[in-house]
Amino acid sequence: MDTDGSGGGRIVGAAAYRTGMLVSTVILPIHRWPEAREVWQRAERLGAHAGYSYDHLSWRSFADGPWYGTVPMLSAAALVTDRLRLGTMVTSPNFRDPVPLAKDLMTLDELSGGRITAGVGAGSATGFDATVLGGPAWSAGERADRYAEFVRLLDALLREPDTTSTGRYYSAHAAKMIPGCVQRPRLPCYLAGTGPRGLRLAAELGDGWITTGPAGRPAEDLTDALAAVGDQLRRLAEACAAVGRDPATLHRVLLTGFLPGEPFGSFDQAVELAGAAARLGIDEIVVHWPVPDSPFALDETLFERILTELPGQLG
Numbered sequence: 001m002d003t004d005g006s007g008g009g010r011i012v013g014a015a016a017y018r019t020g021m022l023v024s025t026v027i028l029p030i031h032r033w034p035e036a037r038e039v040w041q042r043a044e045r046l047g048a049h050a051g052y053s054y055d056h057l058s059w060r061s062f063a064d065g066p067w068y069g070t071v072p073m074l075s076a077a078a079l080v081t082d083r084l085r086l087g088t089m090v091t092s093p094n095f096r097d098p099v100p101l102a103k104d105l106m107t108l109d110e111l112s113g114g115r116i117t118a119g120v121g122a123g124s125a126t127g128f129d130a131t132v133l134g135g136p137a138w139s140a141g142e143r144a145d146r147y148a149e150f151v152r153l154l155d156a157l158l159r160e161p162d163t164t165s166t167g168r169y170y171s172a173h174a175a176k177m178i179p180g181c182v183q184r185p186r187l188p189c190y191l192a193g194t195g196p197r198g199l200r201l202a203a204e205l206g207d208g209w210i211t212t213g214p215a216g217r218p219a220e221d222l223t224d225a226l227a228a229v230g231d232q233l234r235r236l237a238e239a240c241a242a243v244g245r246d247p248a249t250l251h252r253v254l255l256t257g258f259l260p261g262e263p264f265g266s267f268d269q270a271v272e273l274a275g276a277a278a279r280l281g282i283d284e285i286v287v288h289w290p291v292p293d294s295p296f297a298l299d300e301t302l303f304e305r306i307l308t309e310l311p312g313q314l315g
Contacts, residue, residue: 024050052089078112092123102157114182121192122147158186208251
């Protein structure tokens with residue numbers, strides 16, 4: 001990818017990708033490897049732009065079933081695919097530290113030949129990963145502080161061969177990242193967050209921005225959810241203006257699995273949703289790989305049509 005020539009070396013992910021709506025998938029790390037290998041390869045054959053995976057240790061209704069490590073699974077996926085972009089959707093400070101995470105991401109970028117995108121978020125405030133290491137859940141203020149510090153150190157680590165930094169929560173002493181990322185000056189980082197601080201952080205350091213729809217309240221229906229996304233995009237543009245950045249250089253991603261109703265009840269509905277998202281300014285929509293008897297159950301034939309035919313409907 002090219003850089004914007006500003007001296008900061010920001011990767012212009014949006015400029016590189018914006019050729020029409022991109023359609024990607026989230027593949028949960030729930031499959032034993034023989035099946036998982038076929039799933040990742042099939043995602044590539046179907047033409048998905050990217051295959052992401054959740055970076056949790058366990059998650060919601062899947063907590064008592066199989067759930068594998070995200071970094072090893074992405075490493076394996078990198079070795080059995082050639083074109084598919086790969087990444088986290090998202091990783092967080094809940095159980096990650098920037099120093100070993102940066103080393104893992106650098107290695108993933110090498111294994112994949114420069115196809116890794118790091119999706120990063122503040123993480124869940126309750127349950128699941130929030131207390132898995134045995135400590136208390138963080139307050140909202142501490143979580144926001146940690147997220148900002150985490151992202152800033154991760155950004156530095158992925159750019160520099162040697163990083164020393166002392167923070168309140170995260171530090172590095174002579175942390176070596178050699179030879180560095182295949183993608184220069186570092187692999188793309190897509191940041192999740194819809195509050196003022198999260199939007200500002202994405203504007204300052206992100207190559208992309210991720211939303212799941214309305215934050216902090218349930219949407220009444222799909223129209224209400226898309227209106228909330230539109231408001232988020234407006235505030236994101238304001239955050240970009242505040243730091244002197246063109247918002248068009250920020251790749252904008254909608255993770256669709258938490259939208260209300262049945263946005264993918266039919267192919268026509270999928271086209272309608274993607275068209276509405278594109279008009280708002282979304283560049284990429286992400287659809288969960290179907291998991292029967294789960295919140296992500298979806299007819300497999302319809303899912304295949306979404307990956308193979310939807311981009312052509314919106315090019």
